[in-house]
Amino acid sequence: MQFEKSHDEAVKKFKDIRTYFNKEVKKLGKKHKSGSRAFQDSNWFDFKSIIFLKGADEADSRLETETQSEKRPTLDRMFASTSQRNDDGLRASYNISLLIAKSGKLHTIGEKLSLPAVEEVLKTVLHKPASDIIKRIPLSNNTVETRIDEMSSDVESFLCNYLQTTHFSIQLDESTLPDNAALLLAYVRFIMNQEIYEELLFARTLITDTKGESIFHVLKDYFIEKAIALSNIISVATDGAPAMVGRYRGFISYLKQNVSGVLAIHCVIHRQHLVAKSLSVRLHESLHLVIDAVNRIRSNALNTRLFVQLCEENDEHFHQLLLHIEVRWLSKGLCLTRFFAPFKTILEFLDTKDKILKENLMKRKTDIAYLTDLFTKFNMVNLQLQGDNLNLIKTKSILSAFRARVKLMKQNIGRGEFSQFPNLSQASCQEDDVSTYVQHLNALYSDFESRFEDILTMVLPPWIINPYGDIEETNVIIQEELAELSKNEELKVQFENGYQQFWLQNNIPVTYPLFHARRMDFDSKAGPSKIVRYGDSDYEETLLKWAAEVDEENENGSGIDSDAEFIYSDNESVRNKNGQRLRNTFY
Structure with missing residues (x-):
């Protein structure tokens, strides 16, 4: 009985040890998937023999010995561990530099804020000594600038190399x-890996004038420098400035002389902005009353503080x-939305500051209300036109x-429905107010149709949105491909994910080249982009911050280099170019 009890306890002990060992092997990963060297030399039969013949205590001792042997530091492991820590610090340096570039902050923020923040997290949250880790993350002003330049160069090189082989807008x-x-x-704007991308190509200053010829030469010189053919441009979008769209000396005319057949598009956001500026004399005066009132309050520091206090009281x-x-x-x-919300408070404030302005605002209250509602609707359309993956099809739908x-x-406002x-x-x-607003909406409608005539009258073939429709109404040239496509059940299932993703599949250009060529004209042609809106403002904001910081502390470095505005670089590949061991694919 005593032997059976001892045997059962030994077996139970063995099972516990084996379970523990298996868990440890899983934690150790690939290196120890098949067990440690000692356990490979012996086998489970020998291990169980120890339990039965010498007892479970000796088995515990042997397992502990093997575990300590695995953990014992060797020269190779020490060098590998040090190298890994240094490599992790370098990786963190690149990633933080990328965050600094994206934020548009000065390069010195790395040492001033980022490293102290990391140190505080390590000490306070993780309860680990921070000095050894911090010194492995170089983030000096010059280091951050170098990192950004390296990533910027990597991104620009990849983008330009790809543009050499594809059409783009x-x-x-x-x-x-x-x-x-x-x-x-x-x-x-280009298509790559079944996706539509919009990226900043370059940001360059015009040395002298801003004429169309000067703009064209800046673009042409850049394309020559990067070995990109001008003929790869299939469409171009600009604003309506004479320097851009001038018939003889505008940028578009110079481009068309070098690239025949290029499609020129007047940016729809700019056109929509021009439509919104079209106001009658009365509405224009009402708008300027609002601007005058805002300036009256905001231009004086005391008035601003008093107005804030009055708003809090009300x-x-x-x-x-x-x-x-x-x-x-x-x-x-x-501006109008923020103005009309506290309209009564504004009148109360102006009662002691400018009574004439107050009386004029009271007379034009309905105009201000109308303009507030109308420009709110304009803003909604504007934001829609800045959406992601916008093409001419979606643009036409919005307009x-x-x-x-x-x-x-x-029609509704004409019959008193507000x-x-x-x-x-x-x-x-x-x-009289209703009549004024109806006239303005009528003029707005006509101006809108005139400015967007090319898009509103654009005929979209039905097969673009639904290639599984009626074949007979399609152009004879592509009817054969359409007939074949309509019977492809595999593609029909994928079409349920959306028409745009359907046409961006890799096998479509090969199997249905005519279809694909005509369809891509609508997807890749340049439309408005929200990155255009952010480009100027971000560059200007960065410039102002840099100027202010330099005046105060005489520091070097700006937020984002002119060629690093659109950074999305793979830092692993950049480090590989500098002798590091890490490498990944760019996208």
Whole structure:
């Protein structure tokens, strides 16, 4: 009985040890998947023999000995561990530099904020000594600048190499910065790996004038430098400035002389902004009354503080008014919305500051309410036109829908129905006011149709959105491919994920080349992009921050290098170029 009991305990002990050993093997990963060397030399039969013949205590002792042997430091392991820690620090340095570049902050923020923040987290949260880890993460001003330049060069090289082999659309935007420098931003839109990408190609200053010829030569010189053929451009989008669209000396005319058949598109966001600027004399005066009132309050520090105090006393939701900036697309709508919400408080404040302005605002209250509602709708359309993966098909849908809404608004407001104008419905609207608004909406509708005639009248073949429709209505040239496609059941299942992803599949260009060529014209042609909106503002903001910081502390470095605006580099490949052991694919 005693022997059986001892035997059962030994077996149970063995099972516990084996379970523990198996768990440890899984933790050790690939290196120990088949067990340690000692356990490979022996076998489970020998191990069980120890349990039965010498007892479970000796088995425990042997297992502990083998575990300690595995953990015993060797020269190779010491060097490997040190190398791994250094490599991890380098990886962190690149990743943090990338975050600094994306944020547009000065390079010195790495040492000033990032490293102290990491040190605080290590000491406070993880309860680990931070000095040894921090010294392995180089983030000095010059180091961060070097990291950003390396990643920027890697990204630009990859992008330019890809553009050498594919067709793409380009969008140009020229702006004047606060220091009077003329900045030219170029964005490209292309298809890669079944996805549509929009990226900043370059940002360069115009040395002298901003004429169309100068803009073209900057673009041409860059393409020659990067070995990109101008003929790869299938469409170009610009604003309506004479330097861009001039018939004889505009940028478009110079480009068409070198690239025949290129499609020129007037940026739809810019056109929509021009439509929104079209106001009658009365509405224009009302808008300027709002701007004058905002400036009256915001231009004086004392007035600003008193107005904030009055808003708090009146329990207003907004305490600050927004300045109107003419070049900002959404500025009018945001300014009017913030102004009309505390309208009574503004009148109360102006009662002691400018009674004439107060009386004029009271007379034009309905105009201000109408403009607030209308520009809110304009902003909604503007934001839709800045959406991701926007193409001419989606653009036409957005513009057609807004045109229909304007027509409905004109009809409804003409018969006294103000449900589409929530602020105007709360104001007392007279017949003269209604007549003014109907006339404005009518002029707005006509101007909208005129400026967007090319897109609104664009005929979209039905097969673009639904290739499984009626074959007989399709162009004879592609009917054969359409007939074959309509019977492909595998592709039909994938079509349920969306028409755009359907046409971006890798096998479509090979199997249905005619279809694919015609379809890509609608996907890849340049449309408006939100990155254009952010490009100028980010560059300007970075410039102002850099100038202020240099004036204060005489520091070097700006937030984002001109060629690093769109950084999404694979840091592993960059480190590999500098002698590191890490390497991944760019995308």
